[in-house]
Amino acid sequence: MTHPTIGLYGLGTMGAALSLNMADNGIQVHVANRTASAVLRFMEGAGPLAEKIVGHQNLEGLISALPQPRLLVAMIPSTAPMDSFLDDVIPQLAPGDTVIDAGNADFHSTRRRSERLAQHDLHFVGLGVSGGEEGARNGPSMMMGGSEASWSGLKQILTRIAATHEGDPCVDRCGPDGAGHFVKTVHNGIEYADMQMIAEVYDLLRFGAGRDVREVSGILKSWNEGRLESYLMEISGEVLSYADAPTNLPFIDLIMDRAGQKGTGRWTVIEAVKLGQSATMIEAAVAARAWSAEKPLRGMAEETFGADRADLDLDVGLLERAMLAARVLEYAQGFRILAAASEEYAWNLDPKRIAEIWRAGCIIRARLLDDIAGAFADGPPEGQLFLAPRFGGVLMEGIPALREVVTRAGQAGYATPVLSAALTFWDVMRQGRGTASLIQAQRDFFGRHGFERTDQEGDFHGPWWT
Ligand code: 6PG
Numbered sequence: 316m317t318h319p320t321i322g323l324y325g326l327g328t329m330g331a332a333l334s335l336n337m338a339d340n341g342i343q344v345h346v347a348n349r350t351a352s353a354v355l356r357f358m359e360g361a362g363p364l365a366e367k368i369v370g371h372q373n374l375e376g377l378i379s380a381l382p383q384p385r386l387l388v389a390m391i392p393s394t395a396p397m398d399s400f401l402d403d404v405i406p407q408l409a410p411g412d413t414v415i416d417a418g419n420a421d422f423h424s425t426r427r428r429s430e431r432l433a434q435h436d437l438h439f440v441g442l443g444v445s446g447g448e449e450g451a452r453n454g455p456s457m458m459m460g461g462s463e464a465s466w467s468g469l470k471q472i473l474t475r476i477a478a479t480h481e482g483d484p485c486v487d488r489c490g491p492d493g494a495g496h497f498v499k500t501v502h503n504g505i506e507y508a509d510m511q512m513i514a515e516v517y518d519l520l521r522f523g524a525g526r527d528v529r530e531v532s533g534i535l536k537s538w539n540e541g542r543l544e545s546y547l548m549e550i551s552g553e554v555l556s557y558a559d560a561p562t563n564l565p566f567i568d569l570i571m572d573r574a575g576q577k578g579t580g581r582w583t584v585i586e587a588v589k590l591g592q593s594a595t596m597i598e599a600a601v602a603a604r605a606w607s608a609e610k611p612l613r614g615m616a617e618e619t620f621g622a623d624r625a626d627l628d629l630d631v632g633l634l635e636r637a638m639l640a641a642r643v644l645e646y647a648q649g650f651r652i653l654a655a656a657s658e659e660y661a662w663n664l665d666p667k668r669i670a671e672i673w674r675a676g677c678i679i680r681a682r683l684l685d686d687i688a689g690a691f692a693d694g695p696p697e698g699q700l701f702l703a704p705r706f707g708g709v710l711m712e713g714i715p716a717l718r719e720v721v722t723r724a725g726q727a728g729y730a731t732p733v734l735s736a737a738l739t740f741w742d743v744m745r746q747g748r749g750t751a752s753l754i755q756a757q758r759d760f761f762g763r764h765g766f767e768r769t770d771q772e773g774d775f776h777g778p779w780w781t
Contacts, residue, residue, distance in 0.1 A: 318343040319472050322381045323388040326357045330390030332451035338367040340475040345369045347377035384411035386468055393420030410436035413465040417442040419579050422493030429492040438465040443499020445677035454478035456677035457486040460495025478676025485672040490662035497656055504583025504597040505649040506678050511600035512733045513551045516634055523627030523729055528565040532556040542639055545681030574604040590655040594648045595740055599732035624728035637720040640713025641737035647700035667691035
């Protein structure tokens with residue numbers, strides 16, 4: 316029996332981990348790197364798995380060793396280096412071959428590259444890979460975008476190396492060209508919102524309710540045993556349990572409060588807006604990271620205005636219910652962007668399957684995703700998760716809790732950008748009649764933009780123009 320064979324170029328952290336994962340799962344792997352010394356180092360570090368991996372001195376050697384149609388993974392930055400890589404490989408490949416970008420790419424670049432390769436009868440796959448280094452090595456969640464032909468070759472490899480949820484591999488073809496990278500981008504947007512929401516609750520518990528950091532760690536860990544179970548909840552409980560060895564201070568207190576971001580959260584917000592959508596919880600999380608980076612300015616404002624905050628005795632159960640409702644709304648916003656993009660780009664994304672492949676291996680894996688997949692299987696009204704009957708109870712119970720948390724936090728001076736955005740989203744969406752009548756009147760007043768009436772068909776202007 317011949318082993319499925321794949322080539323991988325780029326032995327950085329993720330490339331190396333994916334290569335080992337593939338070799339471990341009976342896949343014949345050929346590897347190369349921009350610097351040949353990295354191949355040697357990688358082969359030395361591969362231990363017994365090195366027998367199942369063929370290292371090549373250069374890209375040419377790697378490409379000529381692969382059987383056709385070739386599958387070639389590029390684990391290099393998805394920006395300009397990917398385009399230079401394509402310049403190099405296109406002349407060396409044969410019709411039917413596939414190049415796979417397994418990094419976090421802007422899906423517009425993926426669509427452009429797909430078109431470029433199609434002109435040479437080649438396939439380009441945008442593969443969203445989630446789970447960090449550990450996931451890449453032992454089972455990531457993967458969101459594939461590309462042709463059916465590429466999927467038929469890749470499927471047997473990716474299903475072997477993916478994380479599984481009750482035996483179901485967490486990988487699938489989401490759609491053509493940029494669909495996989497888009498789904499991964501929205502995954503990261505949800506990741507940003509969930510991380511920020513946990514950070515807000517940590518702030519309320521520790522500095523509002525005056526809980527010791529180890530106690531907060533214990534609360535997050537206990538929530539992780541229940542309906543809020545998720546990877547991000549688990550690691551948050553874990554990191555808060557660490558102390559700095561020499562000082563015994565909570566380790567979290569030694570970490571600078573300035574968050575980095577590589578851009579995927581921002582892309583989610585930009586694309587949502589371009590699609591005429593809202594992703595206010597994700598937007599709030601991106602904003603919170605941006606503001607976090609302005610540390611000197613915040614320090615100055617604190618000196619000027621003071622940073623006083625009142626004590627806030629919040630019940631742990633109340634916070635848990637609030638968070639669960641907010642998490643439903645956070646996923647609901649993410650899936651709304653996916654639905655809008657699916658329509659815009661004719662991707663035919665399957666939200667149920669996306670929820671399923673997020674159930675293990677990825678950063679946003681959460682118990683809730685089982686219910687989300689179930690809700691999409693039932694077909695929620697208007698395709699909207701927040702209208703799904705199975706979330707009715709969680710929302711009816713959780714929204715009053717969320718309202719109390721956000722209101723009391725605001726009164727006491729605590730910022731809750733993501734939790735507040737969740738409540739606002741809910742309060743806007745549950746009003747059959749909103750505030751836009753006045754917006755329309757204003758637009759008409761200053762610009763003669765016209766408006767629809769509630770009582771007659773047509774385009775109208777206000778009496779201010781008569
Ligand atoms: C994942 C992560 C991964 C990475 C992000 C973090 O799904 O495995 O999302 O892709 O950690 O790039 O992004 P920021 O640096 O923007 O936080």
